[in-house]
Amino acid sequence: xxxxxxxxxxxxxxxxxxxxxxxxxxxxxxxxxxxxxxxxxxxxxxxxxxxxxxxxxxxxxxxxxxxxxxxxxxxxxxxxxxxxxxxxxxxxxxxxxxxxxxxxxxxxxxxxxxxxxxxxxxxxxxxxxxxxxxxxxxxxxxxxxxxxxxxxxxxxxxxxxxxxxxxxxxxxxxxxxxxxxxxxxxxxxxxxxxxxxxxxxxxxxxxxxxxxxxxxxxxxxxxxxx
Ligand SMILES: C[S@@+](CC[C@H](N)C(=O)[O-])C[C@H]1O[C@@H](n2cnc3c(N)ncnc32)[C@H](O)[C@@H]1O
Numbered sequence: 001x002x003x004x005x006x007x008x009x010x011x012x013x014x015x016x017x018x019x020x021x022x023x024x025x026x027x028x029x030x031x032x033x034x035x036x037x038x039x040x041x042x043x044x045x046x047x048x049x050x051x052x053x054x055x056x057x058x059x060x061x062x063x064x065x066x067x068x069x070x071x072x073x074x075x076x077x078x079x080x081x082x083x084x085x086x087x088x089x090x091x092x093x094x095x096x097x098x099x100x101x102x103x104x105x106x107x108x109x110x111x112x113x114x115x116x117x118x119x120x121x122x123x124x125x126x127x128x129x130x131x132x133x134x135x136x137x138x139x140x141x142x143x144x145x146x147x148x149x150x151x152x153x154x155x156x157x158x159x160x161x162x163x164x165x166x167x168x169x170x171x172x173x174x175x176x177x178x179x180x181x182x183x184x185x186x187x188x189x190x191x192x193x194x195x196x197x198x199x200x201x202x203x204x205x206x207x208x209x210x211x212x213x214x215x216x217x218x219x220x221x222x223x224x225x226x
Pocket of ligand 1 (some may be wrong): 021022023032033057058059060061062063064066084085086087088140141142158159160165168
């Protein structure tokens, strides 16, 4: 993996073989903030002091987590963040990117690094990282994870694209996600193609297109129909 600077100055990782980056080359922090933190409704919830629970599929470098956790800390609001990841980048890489991208959130990074370096963090990393932020990171395949019903205010669906990682965009996986979302919860993602939208409908979601961040015309937000 290569570390790359994106157009807003923030860093992400690029897989030189597939040409796929973890975040948009048009702006990594910009994309995390708009597509996930804001579109999911989590920014508004945390700003209003509402405790919020997020499920992320594809923790990657932890940028979505860091942007969300920083917002929770800024507004003194409680965040419970569950994530799964089957190929965590080296902790030193997560650390280097975070120092550059989120320099005002170093105490949270230090707490995260301490937890990731514990021996039991090969399977699961579950800890209160601050007064406001709890992380439950499962280091396994999202297809084999189970989550409680009616629990999450938001789902960040952030595996690689459907062309590289089709299973996460198909109806069977979306049917697993639907019951974990609270009735007023939202699923936020960058994927927007017709096959994905049909899979969402088949699984019981409604959806709405939203303007995308730089470099992407549209992204998507979904909600429970059932
Ligand atoms: C686009 S990157 C995620 C970027 C990340 N959210 C961030 O803020 O840096 C996609 C991530 O999803 C992970 N992933 C893909 N399929 C997965 C699966 N079935 N289970 C768990 N993790 C998966 C990949 O290993 C990769 O780290």
